[in-house]
Amino acid sequence: xxxxxxxxxxxxxxxxxxxxxxxxxxVLRAVAFADAPISRAxxxxxxxxxxxxxxxxxxxxxxGRLVRExxxxxxxxxxxxxxxxxxxxxxxxxxxxxxxxxxxSVCVADLTGAVRVRRSAALADGGVPRAELLAAMTxxxxxxxxxxxxxxxxxxxxxxxxxxxxxGELVVTPNLDAAGVRSALVAALDGRPILVENEATLAARxxxxxxxxxxxxxxxxxxxxxxxxxxxxxxxxVYRGRHGWSGELGHVTVWPGGRACGCxxxxxxxxxxxxxxxxxxxxxxxxxxxxxxEPAGLVAAEPAGFAARAAAGDPAxxxxxxxxxxxxxxxxxxxxxxxxxxxxxxxxxHAELAPWLVEPIEAQLSRxxxxxxxxxxxxxxxxxxxxxxxxxxxxxxxxxxxxxxAGWLAP
Amino acid sequence: xxxxxxxxxxxxxxxxxxxxxxxxxxVLRAVAFADAPISRAxxxxxxxxxxxxxxxxxxxxxxGRLVRExxxxxxxxxxxxxxxxxxxxxxxxxxxxxxxxxxxSVCVADLTGAVRVRRSAALADGGVPRAELLAAMTxxxxxxxxxxxxxxxxxxxxxxxxxxxxxGELVVTPNLDAAGVRSALVAALDGRPILVENEATLAARxxxxxxxxxxxxxxxxxxxxxxxxxxxxxxxxVYRGRHGWSGELGHVTVWPGGRACGCxxxxxxxxxxxxxxxxxxxxxxxxxxxxxxEPAGLVAAEPAGFAARAAAGDPAxxxxxxxxxxxxxxxxxxxxxxxxxxxxxxxxxHAELAPWLVEPIEAQLSRxxxxxxxxxxxxxxxxxxxxxxxxxxxxxxxxxxxxxxAGWLAP
DNA sequence: GTTGATTAGTTCAGGGGGTTAACATATCCC
DNA sequence: GGGATATGTTAACCCCCTGAACTAATCAAC
Numbered sequence: 001x002x003x004x005x006x007x008x009x010x011x012x013x014x015x016x017x018x019x020x021x022x023x024x025x026x027v028l029r030a031v032a033f034a035d036a037p038i039s040r041a042x043x044x045x046x047x048x049x050x051x052x053x054x055x056x057x058x059x060x061x062x063x064g065r066l067v068r069e070x071x072x073x074x075x076x077x078x079x080x081x082x083x084x085x086x087x088x089x090x091x092x093x094x095x096x097x098x099x100x101x102x103x104x105s106v107c108v109a110d111l112t113g114a115v116r117v118r119r120s121a122a123l124a125d126g127g128v129p130r131a132e133l134l135a136a137m138t139x140x141x142x143x144x145x146x147x148x149x150x151x152x153x154x155x156x157x158x159x160x161x162x163x164x165x166x167x168g169e170l171v172v173t174p175n176l177d178a179a180g181v182r183s184a185l186v187a188a189l190d191g192r193p194i195l196v197e198n199e200a201t202l203a204a205r206x207x208x209x210x211x212x213x214x215x216x217x218x219x220x221x222x223x224x225x226x227x228x229x230x231x232x233x234x235x236x237x238v239y240r241g242r243h244g245w246s247g248e249l250g251h252v253t254v255w256p257g258g259r260a261c262g263c264x265x266x267x268x269x270x271x272x273x274x275x276x277x278x279x280x281x282x283x284x285x286x287x288x289x290x291x292x293x294e295p296a297g298l299v300a301a302e303p304a305g306f307a308a309r310a311a312a313g314d315p316a317x318x319x320x321x322x323x324x325x326x327x328x329x330x331x332x333x334x335x336x337x338x339x340x341x342x343x344x345x346x347x348x349x350h351a352e353l354a355p356w357l358v359e360p361i362e363a364q365l366s367r368x369x370x371x372x373x374x375x376x377x378x379x380x381x382x383x384x385x386x387x388x389x390x391x392x393x394x395x396x397x398x399x400x401x402x403x404x405x406a407g408w409l410a411p
Numbered sequence: 412x413x414x415x416x417x418x419x420x421x422x423x424x425x426x427x428x429x430x431x432x433x434x435x436x437x438v439l440r441a442v443a444f445a446d447a448p449i450s451r452a453x454x455x456x457x458x459x460x461x462x463x464x465x466x467x468x469x470x471x472x473x474x475g476r477l478v479r480e481x482x483x484x485x486x487x488x489x490x491x492x493x494x495x496x497x498x499x500x501x502x503x504x505x506x507x508x509x510x511x512x513x514x515x516s517v518c519v520a521d522l523t524g525a526v527r528v529r530r531s532a533a534l535a536d537g538g539v540p541r542a543e544l545l546a547a548m549t550x551x552x553x554x555x556x557x558x559x560x561x562x563x564x565x566x567x568x569x570x571x572x573x574x575x576x577x578x579g580e581l582v583v584t585p586n587l588d589a590a591g592v593r594s595a596l597v598a599a600l601d602g603r604p605i606l607v608e609n610e611a612t613l614a615a616r617x618x619x620x621x622x623x624x625x626x627x628x629x630x631x632x633x634x635x636x637x638x639x640x641x642x643x644x645x646x647x648x649v650y651r652g653r654h655g656w657s658g659e660l661g662h663v664t665v666w667p668g669g670r671a672c673g674c675x676x677x678x679x680x681x682x683x684x685x686x687x688x689x690x691x692x693x694x695x696x697x698x699x700x701x702x703x704x705e706p707a708g709l710v711a712a713e714p715a716g717f718a719a720r721a722a723a724g725d726p727a728x729x730x731x732x733x734x735x736x737x738x739x740x741x742x743x744x745x746x747x748x749x750x751x752x753x754x755x756x757x758x759x760x761h762a763e764l765a766p767w768l769v770e771p772i773e774a775q776l777s778r779x780x781x782x783x784x785x786x787x788x789x790x791x792x793x794x795x796x797x798x799x800x801x802x803x804x805x806x807x808x809x810x811x812x813x814x815x816x817a818g819w820l821a822p
Numbered sequence: 823g824t825t826g827a828t829t830a831g832t833t834c835a836g837g838g839g840g841t842t843a844a845c846a847t848a849t850c851c852c
Numbered sequence: 853g854g855g856a857t858a859t860g861t862t863a864a865c866c867c868c869c870t871g872a873a874c875t876a877a878t879c880a881a882c
Contacts, residue, residue, distance in 0.1 A: 011440075013459040014433040015869055016838045022425040023840085041859055048424040053840055055860060073848085079858025080848040162782070218653060230749070239645060241751025242629060242788075248748040248781040255667060256741050265779045330664050334745050337659040338641070340652025368676045370659040371573070377653075426840055427867045434869085452830055464869055466831060484877085490829025491877040 020057070021406035023049060027057045028066055028405045032111075033213055037070045037084025058085060064409040065091035066111060066401070087112045092153035092401050092408060093145055095189075096394030098199060098387065099134065099159050099181060105387050106137045108145055108152075109394040111401065113209060117144050120387065135184040142189065153401055153408060155189055156393035157182070158199040160229070163244045195396070199223060199389035200247050201238055203347050203382070204231025205399070206392030210383050216342035220335055221382065222249065222328070223389075224348040228270050234339070250274065252331045272327030275303055275349050281320035303349040310356050321356040328357060329364025336369055336377055347382035354381035431468070432817035434460060438468045439477055439498075439816045443522075444624060448481045448495025469496060475820040476502035476562075477522060477812070498523045503564035503812050503819060504556055506600075507805030509610060509798065510545065510570050510592060516798050517548045519556055519563075520805040522812065524620065528555050531798065546595040553600065564812050564819060566600055567804035568593070569610040571640065574655045606807070610634060610800035611658050612649055614758050614793070615642025616810070617803030621794050627753035631746055632793065633660065633739070634800075635759040639681050645750070661685060663742045683738030686714055686760050692731035714760040721767050732767040739768060740775025747780055747788060758793035765792035 030043045038046075044054040061067040068088040073081035089110045098105045098120075105120030119137050123130065138155075145152055185194055200223035208215040221231040228250030232239045240246055250270035251263050258267030259277075271277050309317040332344055344361075346354045358379050365379070366372050382388060401408045441454045449457075455465040472478040481495035500521045509516045509531075516531030530548050534541065549566075556563055596605055611634035619626040632642040639661030643650045651657055661681035662674050669678030670688075682688050720728040743755055755772075757765045769790050776790070777783050793799060812819045 011437065011458075013437060013464075013869090014430040016427060016430060016840090016867085017869095018433075019425040019427060019430055019839060022429075026422065026424060039859070047422075050841060051860065052842085052862085053424075056839085073859095075849070076858085078850045078856070080860075082859060232749070234645060234650060239750070242753050243751055243782065243786065245751040245782055246749060248751075251779070251781045252745040252748050253741050253779050256665070263781060268779075330667050331745070334663040334742070335749055337662050338643070338657060338746055338749070339650070340654055340656040340659075342653050368662070368664050368679075370662045370674060371654065371656055375654065424840090427838090427869095428840090431868060450830070461870060462831065463833080463871080467868085484830090486878070487829085489827075489879050491831075493830060 017406075021404065023047075023053065024057055024060060024405045024409075025403055027054060028061055028402060031061075031067055031085050032087055032402055037074070037086050039074075039082030039084060041082060043085070060409065061405065062088075064405065066405055066409075089114060090149060091151065092398065093148075093150035094394040094397030094401075095138070095141065095145070095152055095155035096202075096390040096392065096397070097134065097138065097155065097157045097185065097194075098390035098393065099130065099157060100199070100389075101160065104130065104134050104137065105390045106134070106141050107387060107390045107394050108141060108150070109391065109398060110150060111398055113395065113398075115391065115394070116148060116150065117141050118387070120390075129180075131180040131184040134181060135188040138185055138188040152189075152192065154195065154397040155185070155192060156195040156197060156202065156397050157185065158202040158389035158393045159196060160199050160227075163196050163198055195393075197393070197396070198229065198231070198240075198244065198247065200229035200231040200347075201240065202231070202392030202396060203384070203388040204233050204345075204392070205238060205396050206384055206388045207345055207347070207382055208233055208236075209392070209395045209399070216378070218339065218341045219343040219345055219377075220247075220249075220332070220339070220341055221345040221347050222350050223247075224273075224275060224350040227251075228274055228350075229348075230335075232339075249331060249335070252334065254327045254330045269327055269331045273324035273331075273350075278306060278320045278324050281323060282316050303352065307352045310353070318356065321353060322360050324353075325357040325360025326364060329361040330368065332361060332379075333365050333368035336365065341377050343378040343380070345380060345382050347384070347388055351381045351385075428817075432815065434458075434464065435468055435471060435816045435820075436814055438465060439472055440813060442472075442478055442496050443498055443813055448485070448497050450485075450493030450495065452493060454496070471820065472816065473499075475816065477816055477820075500525060501560060502562065503809065504559075504561035505805040505808030505812075506549070506552065506556070506563055506566035507613075507801040507803065507808070508545065508549065508566065508568045508596065508605075509801035509804065510541065510568060511610070511800075512571065515541065515545050515548065516801045517545070517552050518798060518801045518805050519552060519561070520802070520809060521561060522809055524806065524809075526802065526805070527559060527561065528552050529798070531801075540591075542591040542595040545592060546599040549596055549599040563600075563603065565606065565808040566596070566603060567606040567608060567613070567808050568596065569613040569800035569804045570607060571610050571638075574607050574609055606804075608804070608807070609640065609642070609651075609655065609658065611640035611642040611758075612651065613642070613803030613807060614795070614799040615644050615756070615803070616649060616807050617795055617799045618756055618758070618793055619644055619647075620803070620806045620810070627789070629750065629752045630754040630756055630788075631658075631660075631743070631750070631752055632756040632758050633761050634658075635684075635686060635761040638662075639685055639761075640759075641746075643750075660742060660746070663745065665738045665741045680738055680742045684735035684742075684761075689717060689731045689735050692734060693727050714763065718763045721764070729767065732764060733771050735764075736768040736771025737775060740772040741779065743772060743790075744776050744779035747776065752788050754789040754791070756791060756793050758795070758799055762792045762796075 026047045027043055030046050031038055040054045040058055041051055044051045065088045067085050070084035070086055073083050075081045089112045091111055093108050093110050096107050103120055103122045107115055108117040109115050119141060203223050204221035207221055217236055218234045223229045230247035230249040232247050251268045253267045254269050254272055255267035259271040260266050261268040261271050310321055361379050365376060437458045438454055441457050442449055451465045451469055452462055455462045476499045478496050479499040481497055484492035484494050486492045500523045502522055504519050504521050507518050514531055514533045518526055519528040520526050530552060614634050615632035618632055628647055629645045634640045641658035641660040643658050662679045664678045665680050665683055666678035670682040671677050672679040672682050721732055772790050776787060
């Protein structure tokens with residue numbers, strides 16, 4: 001397929017060193033994605049490289065603290081026992097930071113994916129400014145990383161808003177004031193660069209990484225924190241769109257001419273399946289056009305209560321979730337007709353509501369999805385909890401090392 | 412994820428020969444995408460390779476009849492004149508075949524993109540069976556290719572239906588009988604392999620290739636031949652989806668609970684913006700639920716008439732197109748909110764109706780698209796005519812040579 | 823014209839890195 | 853204990869890029 005001229009990575013010249021860079025990644029990923037400690041010989045068989053090359057490559061990876069040998073050789077029947085290789089947990093670490101309307105969290109993962117440090121804090125109105133709080137937490141965590149003898153390989157920040165993917169710098173966050181956050185973080189990180197990315201995208205990466213080889217190739221991750229966002233993974237790659245504005249699922253029109261939305265449109269999914277919309281469906285009907293002021297703290301308190309009420313069989317709650325599921329189903333059917341995805345993952349606030357949303361969603365998919373009779377995508381809740389985006393941020397930093405170990409080893 | 416150093420399948424081991432394969436592609440594409448004949452030195456500057464390497468690579472490409480030197484050296488001021496390099500039109504050729512409900516066409520393009528042979532035929536009910544007609548046309552064209560001293564590097568078949576991307580073999584074509592077509596074509600091509608792909612996808616590729624460097628990075632190409640399909644190019648790559656069923660724009664729900672659709676759903680875009688829907692909007696209203704039988708030939712005859720009537724200012728026609736545009740706008744706004752594309756291209760039957768569709772579409776986008784106030788994607792008609800899919804098929808064959816010249820030169 | 827500056831293209835030694843083939847190593851099984 | 857078998861390492865070989873020197877062809881200025 002035609003790659004547009006001189007835009008893609010593929011347009012860098014290859015030199016003999018590129019071969020090694022490529023194969024280092026190949027070997028490292030073979031180790032990373034193996035279920036158990038894997039031998040050099042198995043890596044060779046799996047990658048198509050020779051045992052000789054794999055030995056040399058593994059030596060480089062071991063020297064670089066990306067891979068280590070497990071202690072005792074493992075006997076596998078006849079033949080010389082093999083020495084197992086696993087990812088080295090004492091090498092590079094990724095720092096993930098999640099900035100949200102009601103809370104912030106910071107976590108650190110090592111190359112194996114294990115979370116080594118985790119901190120989060122709720123944000124109260126009128127409390128410590130976001131930027132200061134985050135910077136303080138980050139400084140603490142960086143100190144802790146050093147005490148664990150890990151090396152920070154980078155940091156990523158998850159924000160509920162639009163990010164400019166070309167610079168990775170500019171941020172438009174409609175629901176919160178993010179000014180000063182980035183510069184405060186850069187200072188807290190001693191000038192180390194920070195990747196800024198949409199939280200839905202990073203939550204999708206987290207899901208992908210958490211599932212490992214079982215991760216769907218292409219999926220959409222609904223992320224209902226504030227509004228309804230979505231992270232999109234297509235053919236294993238995160239898709240960001242022209243401006244990095246992809247995944248605005250919340251403003252997909254479900255009922256043209258329906259409820260007015262704050263975005264200026266009408267009939268947006270958010271108005272039927274968003275947290276506030278569900279809350280509104282529970283309240284007695286108001287005169288058309290009247291939008292009630294939301295008491296502070298309402299949004300944060302509700303989703304948990306929703307699940308409890310639904311579990312208790314509250315009919316109003318079940319009806320509200322049925323309506324939300326129907327709207328989600330319509331919007332998702334559109335996305336699925338367009339993208340023919342493997343799966344839809346319900347994350348954020350919708351994760352714990354999934355037991356009551358999946359059925360109405362699937363009812364709409366059965367009706368509206370081309371080819372639904374033959375093969376339907378899986379619809380299920382995220383396997384991760386609330387900190388998915390922070391985890392995704394930390395892991396995305398490590399993905400860079402995994403994808404291009406030579407780049408990490410070089411300096 | 413960060414792109415691995417090589418464009419090639421990320422999980423194949425790289426050997427020293429991969430470097431050459433990669434760089435051959437780099438040099439070939441530098442020649443292909445240059446506006447004018449380009450010198451070895453310029454290629455070196457543009458690719459980042461040394462002049463020495465480029466010379467060696469170019470020699471291989473010239474020997475393989477992929478590149479040739481232009482006759483006379485060009486003086487460019489001071490210094491030794493440069494010898495221009497251009498794509499060789501006498502080397503590999505791609506065969507593109509389009510199979511449609513009402514017509515079939517076959518074309519051949521050379522590496523420069525020039526169409527060297529072009530044949531098409533209308534299909535009448537009860538005439539020669541599709542498979543036989545196509546096979547006969549193909550045999551003729553293959554003979555002509557040989558007489559032109561071109562070498563067929565492959566063939567691709569565009570079909571209005573669902574294709575299994577893994578095998579590239581299986582075809583589900585709802586609106587026409589494609590049984591036997593593939594095997595008849597394989598026979599006509601002396602056993603050469605045929606790539607089968609959705610026509611909307613191939614039309615999108617054609618658009619991409621026709622625009623060259625000006626092609627949008629990510630776009631959706633509406634393809635309204637039978638029903639409404641769409642080809643999707645994301646980050647410069649064709650996106651097919653899990654089963655190769657992506658782009659089913661026609662069955663995206665626009666008005667839930669609206670008009671019943673043959674697919675079993677309701678409110679599908681096809682029922683408002685499809686060719687038959689536009690025709691129906693022109694006719695006097697029928698009782699609800701009554702679906703008129705379509706006289707044979709009606710579909711083929713109408714789109715041309717539509718444009719003429721609209722140009723003449725026919726109010727019923729303008730109203731029908733306004734409604735179609737509104738529905739398209741709603742569906743496209745959904746797609747754009749999700750994918751943040753650079754452009755939407757109206758192709759197929761909608762291409763010549765674009766003058767009347769663009770305005771209502773943009774009205775919906777202004778209303779429903781997040782960020783529309785800041786930046787709106789371009790909405791415009793395809794630059795290609797009716798044979799876009801056949802062209803795209805031929806070009807996609809050549810894209811393989813362009814992407815991996817070593818693979819073509821090897822045997 | 824001759825000479826120098828400038829740019830295009832080629833030649834060749836050097837080095838990185840993968841492959842193949844042989845060898846060393848460590849276990850199982852008879 | 854001696855083969856059979858599988859793992860890991862070593863060394864000769866080949867591919868292909870780089871860098872530097874060299875040749876080639878033009879312009880510009882004296």
